[in-house]
Amino acid sequence: MATTQTETRPASVLSREKVATEKDPVHISLCGVEVRSVSSDKGALRNDSWRGNEGHIAITPLRKDGTTTNIVKSPSTFSRSTNPSNDSSSPRSHSELMNLAQEISAHLTEATSGSEPARLKVATAALQLAAALRPPSDAIMSLFANMSVVSAIRVFHHWGVLDLLPPDPTRGTACHEIARLINAEEGIVSRIAGMLTSSRVLSLTPAGEVCHTATSLLLRSSEPMAAMFDLMYNNVVRVSDILPAYFDRYGKAEPVGPGRVPATVLSGEAEMGYFESVARDEERMSRFTRAMAVASGRVPVLGIYPLENMLLKEDMEGDGGRVTWVDVGGGGGHVLRRFRKDCAALRKGRCVVVDLRGVVDQGRIEAEGDEVMRGVEWLEGDFMREMTVEGARFYYLRHIVRDYSDPVATLVLRNVAQAMNRDSRILVSEQINPDGGGTTGRPMPLYSAFKDYSMLAIGGKERSLAQFERIGKEAGLRVEAVYRDSKGTEHGVIEFVLEG
Ligand SMILES: C[S@@+](CC[C@H](N)C(=O)[O-])C[C@H]1O[C@@H](n2cnc3c(N)ncnc32)[C@H](O)[C@@H]1O
Known part of the structure; x- marks a missing residue:
């Protein structure tokens, strides 16, 4: 079913995209020669079935010398014929609907036995089938039905209902009992519970008692979600x-x-x-x-940038105390922790987390006694003003650039650029939108568009590679390489070096 697709990026960009090695199945944007499906790692995309653009493709491009290498490419960069999701509102022929139904039945057993790629295929096809069968007016009303679910969760959250239900999802609490415990009227409790049980956020025992589901357990006040x-x-x-x-x-x-x-x-x-x-x-x-720890968990941290390989190449002996890794806006150090746990070479290097005062104070306290974070330095800093750690090997900015508009993001990058040595690198770890941001005849994956839209509230945005190139150039940087996630997300790492 898959077809090859010639990448339409300008040659200037193609030439800088990274070729994968066996150990680091990095995906890049080059013209594919063979196309085949690829296995995915488990877990990263669980509970994401509404992302609307599932599955991914591995391409085996030909090198100039005629040999091949494993390169994996995010589905959004393929043509619609390769990845027919996202156009749920367009009418489908009977044979297209049958194909979707067959896709579901063909992979259902595998999907329910723990195969992540199969789960993604089934979830995508099921969503497309449901959307194709829904009359347009229902499509509109279902938007408000979803908002009503959000509203009902918010009220139960505020009343502490999700905290008082038994954590065992097989045990429930009757609405009159919930009402008694929170001093509310039974009628209003059962209406809100009704919204949440019909949307399967909560469930019901045969006796009509309300109980938790895997989803609602994540919404208890103690949970980062x-x-x-x-x-x-x-x-x-x-x-x-x-x-x-x-x-x-x-x-x-x-x-x-x-x-x-x-x-x-x-x-x-x-x-x-x-x-x-x-x-x-x-x-x-x-x-x-705490919320950022969830956000980080939803997109991959490891396995995109070949850090271990890069560090092994570097001569870190006799480094004269040079900083290896600065996590710029690194929050509580949760991302650095994952890198250090995975990468022995990074544990040997000097690592610094730079963030606002309250954040690094908290991070320092939480890291006490944590062997993986031993020796990490916590530094208060304002990347809008300057980057005080000079000459580090890597400046890592994960979910930072996207928090800002182009002029402000450029300012942040320029401040980091001014602290860099000629061999320093900036790694920007973010969503990489398809060029054209969904306006070039193929919609963006729903989840990617949602992430971009939600950034509007704080003045931020998700960007395409061309947009990253533009702000990098303004900041005196050039894109050295691009590493894309092989697990079907739009996440990637853009490596910048000083221009010139
Ligand atoms: C969206 S969070 C990303 C956190 C982390 N990098 C991650 O991927 O989970 C943005 C981080 O930037 C920090 N931050 C915001 N403004 C900052 C500034 N002017 N200087 C330094 N850090 C800042 C915030 O405190 C927060 O930890």
């Missing part, structure tokens, strides 16, 4: 309510920031940047950091 839910509620739902008035007031343009972004206008702190406003409140900052 609850912090993420709050963040999304604020930055997507609440911000949506003011967006038309926001654009009326500030103009129909991308927010530039750092101040006057929708989220800070909403909170009555219009002149502040988003992070400035979050950092004013210790509790809010701590919830934000």
Whole structure:
């Protein structure tokens, strides 16, 4: 079913994309010669079945010398014929529907026996089949049905209902008992519970008692996902309510920031940047950091950039105390921890986490006694002003550049560039949108578009490679290489070096 697809990137970009090695099945954008399906690692995409663009393709391109190498390419860079998702609203022929049904039945056994690629195939086909069978008016009303689910979760969350249900999903609590425990009327409790059981966020015992599901367990207040839910509620739902008035007031343009972004206008702190406003409140900052741990878990950290190989190539002996790795805006160090756990060479090097004061203070405390983080330095710093760690080998910016508009992101990159040596590298680890951002005849994967849209609230954006190249150039950097995720996400790592 798959077809080869010639990459349409300009030659200037193609020449810089990275060829994979056996150990690092890095995917790049080159013209594919053979196309075959590839296995995926387990777990990374669990619970993501609504991402809407599943599966991925491995291509075996020919090198100039005629040999081949394993290169994996994200599906979004293929033509629609290779990856027919995302156009759920277009009418489908009977044979297309039959193909989807066959796709589901062909992979269902494998999918339910733990195969991640099979699960992705079945989930995608099932979503496409359901969407194709849904009349347009239902498609519209289902948007509001989803919002009602969000609303019901929020109320139960606020009332502490999700914390009081038994954690064992086979044991339930009757609505009258929930009502008694939270001092509410039974009628309102059962209506909200009804929204959540019909959407399968909660479930019912045969006796009609309400019980947890795997989904609702993740929303208990002790879970990091609850912090993420709050963040999304604020930055997507609440911000949506003011967006038309926001654009009326500030103009129909991308927010530039750092101040006057929708989220800070909403909170009555219009002149502040988003992070400035979050950092004013210790509790809010701590919830934000917890939410980031979830965000990081949803996209791969390891296995994209061949760090171990790169470090082995470097002569770190006699380094004169040179810093190996700066995690710029590294939060509580959760990402650095994963790199250090995986990469012995990095544990030997000097690693620094730079972030705002409250964040590094918290990170330092939490890392105490953690063998993997022993020796890590925690440094308060403001990347909007300067990068104080000079000449490090790597400056790692994960989910940083996307937090800002082009002018502000350029400022951050320029500050880092000014601290670099000629052999230093910046690694930007983010979603890489397809060129054209979904406006070139093929829609973006739904999840990628959602991530971009949700960044609007804080004045940020997801970018295509061409957009990264542009802001890098403004900052005095050039793209040395691009490493894409082989697991079907749009995530990648862009390696920048000093221009010239
Ligand atoms: C979206 S989070 C990303 C955290 C982490 N890199 C990750 O991938 O999970 C952005 C991080 O940048 C930090 N940050 C925001 N503004 C900053 C500034 N001006 N200087 C340094 N760090 C900042 C925040 O505190 C937060 O930890």
